[in-house]
Amino acid sequence: MSTYQRPKGTADILPGTSEIWQYVEQTARGVFARYQYHEIRTPIFESADVFARTSGETSDVVSKEMYAFEDKGGRMMALRPEGTAGVVRAYIENKLYGPEFAKPYKVYYFGPMFRYERPQSGRQRQFTQFGVEAFGSDSPALDAETIALARELVASFGAKGLKIVINTLGDPETRKAYHAALVTYLKSYADELSADSKVRLEKNPLRILDSKDKHDQEIVASAPSILEYLTPEAQDHFDKVQGFLKALNIDFEIDATMVRGLDYYNHTIFEVMSNDPAFGGGYTTVIGGGRYNGLAEELGGPETPGVGFGMGVERLMMLLADKKIESPLPLYIVAIDEAAQLPALSLATSIRHQGIPVDMDFMNRKAKAQFKSANKANAEFVATIGEEEIADGTVQVKKMATGEQKTFKQAELLADFGAIQSSFD
Structure with missing residues (x-):
C-alpha cells in the first residue's frame, strides 16, 4: 500500500464527481457565449513580477499566499494565484489592442490557480477559477453588463438568495484625496492596529479596510468613506452604473468599505453573494470583480480600460454536492x-x-x-x-x-x- 498522499490543500477529482465539474464548465461556457466572450488560455506560471506589479506587493495574495520560486535560470517565477494578471500580460504581448480586434475585447478563462493559505471548505491551495475580462471600453454600461453576467452565471447553477454588493474606488484623484484622509484617521490608532496593518499603513493603507483582524475591523468601521471623496467624474461613472443596474432590474446594495483583495481595482467593484443553505448559512461571496483601468499600463502596455470578475469552482461545487449526472x-x-x-x-x-x-x-x-x-x-x-x-x-x-x-x-x-x-x- 502506497504511503504517498496528495499535497495538503489539493484534491483528487474522481469519476462520478468529474462529471459534475464538466457540467459546470459546459454551463459556464454557454453563459459566456451568450455574452460573446471567447476562451483564452495562459500559462499556469509567470514571472513573479507580473503578479507583484498588478496585485500589489502588500496584498495578501502576493505577500503571504503566492507560490514563488527561482527557476534554473535564476528567474523568479510564480504559480498563478489569480487569472487577470496573466490575461492582461497576454493581451499586451499579443497586441490584442490593435485596430484589427473588436472592442471591447472579451475573453474568459478556466483553470487551476495556486495560493498558500489554510485549506478549508470551498477553499484549497490548488483551486480552479473561471472568470472574464473585457478590455478597451470605459463605459459604465459595460460595468453593468459584467455584473449582469456574473449574476446570471451564479443563478444558472441554481444558487438561491442572491445579493449584489457594489462600491467604487474612484479615479486616481479620488484615491489620492481619500488616501490622505484615511492615513490621517488611521494614524491616531497606529498603536492599536495589527502587525500587518501597521505595515500597510506605510505602504498601502487602503488594504487595512480589507483586514481580517477583528480589532482592525472595529477601527475601520468609523473610518472616512471613499464615497465622500469622489471626483465629479468618478461620481458620474458610479451614478451611471447604478442607473444601468436599475434599468436591468438588478437589485444591489452599496458597501463603502468593500475594497476587494487586489490592488489593481478602481471605479466599480462588486461581489455576487448567496445565502443558499449549501454554503453553510449567512452570505458567502461567490463571484468578485470590478474595473481595473490602468492595469495594462502597469505591465508596459498602452492605456487600456478593463473590467472583469473571477469565480472559484470549489466553492460553487458546494452548491452542487448532491447533483447527479446521469449518462446512459x-x-x-x-x-x-x-x-x-x-x-x-x-x-x-x-x-x-x-x-x-x-x-x-x-x-x-x-x-x-x-x-x-x-x-x-x-x-x-x-x-x-x-x-x-x-x-x-x-x-x-x-x-x-x-x-x-x-x-x-x-x-x-x-x-x-x-x-x-x-x-x-
Whole structure:
C-alpha cells in the first residue's frame, strides 16, 4: 500500500464527481457565449513580477499566499494565484489592442490557480477559477453588463438568495484625496492596529479596510468613506452604473468599505453573494470583480480600460454536492466466450467511429456477470455475440428498458447503429 498522499490543500477529482465539474464548465461556457466572450488560455506560471506589479506587493495574495520560486535560470517565477494578471500580460504581448480586434475585447478563462493559505471548505491551495475580462471600453454600461453576467452565471447553477454588493474606488484623484484622509484617521490608532496593518499603513493603507483582524475591523468601521471623496467624474461613472443596474432590474446594495483583495481595482467593484443553505448559512461571496483601468499600463502596455470578475469552482461545487449526472451508455457488447471477443471488439470499435459510446467486458466473465455490468453502466442496449452469431454474421440486440430483443446482421450495426436504435421505437 502506497504511503504517498496528495499535497495538503489539493484534491483528487474522481469519476462520478468529474462529471459534475464538466457540467459546470459546459454551463459556464454557454453563459459566456451568450455574452460573446471567447476562451483564452495562459500559462499556469509567470514571472513573479507580473503578479507583484498588478496585485500589489502588500496584498495578501502576493505577500503571504503566492507560490514563488527561482527557476534554473535564476528567474523568479510564480504559480498563478489569480487569472487577470496573466490575461492582461497576454493581451499586451499579443497586441490584442490593435485596430484589427473588436472592442471591447472579451475573453474568459478556466483553470487551476495556486495560493498558500489554510485549506478549508470551498477553499484549497490548488483551486480552479473561471472568470472574464473585457478590455478597451470605459463605459459604465459595460460595468453593468459584467455584473449582469456574473449574476446570471451564479443563478444558472441554481444558487438561491442572491445579493449584489457594489462600491467604487474612484479615479486616481479620488484615491489620492481619500488616501490622505484615511492615513490621517488611521494614524491616531497606529498603536492599536495589527502587525500587518501597521505595515500597510506605510505602504498601502487602503488594504487595512480589507483586514481580517477583528480589532482592525472595529477601527475601520468609523473610518472616512471613499464615497465622500469622489471626483465629479468618478461620481458620474458610479451614478451611471447604478442607473444601468436599475434599468436591468438588478437589485444591489452599496458597501463603502468593500475594497476587494487586489490592488489593481478602481471605479466599480462588486461581489455576487448567496445565502443558499449549501454554503453553510449567512452570505458567502461567490463571484468578485470590478474595473481595473490602468492595469495594462502597469505591465508596459498602452492605456487600456478593463473590467472583469473571477469565480472559484470549489466553492460553487458546494452548491452542487448532491447533483447527479446521469449518462446512459448507448450500447454494451456481451461476448459469450473467448472466441467472441475479437468480433465484439471489432464491432465496438466500428460503432465508436460512428460517434456512439460503447463498452464491453475485458475480464472474461460469464454472460450473466456481463449483463450485470451493462445494467450498472445504465446501458440502453446490449448486443450479444456467441458461437452461433459468429457463424452466421449476426448479433442479438436487446433493449434493456423493455426486454425486447431482435436479431440483426453485424453489417447493419457497422453501417448505422442509430438505425438499429430507431427500429425499437
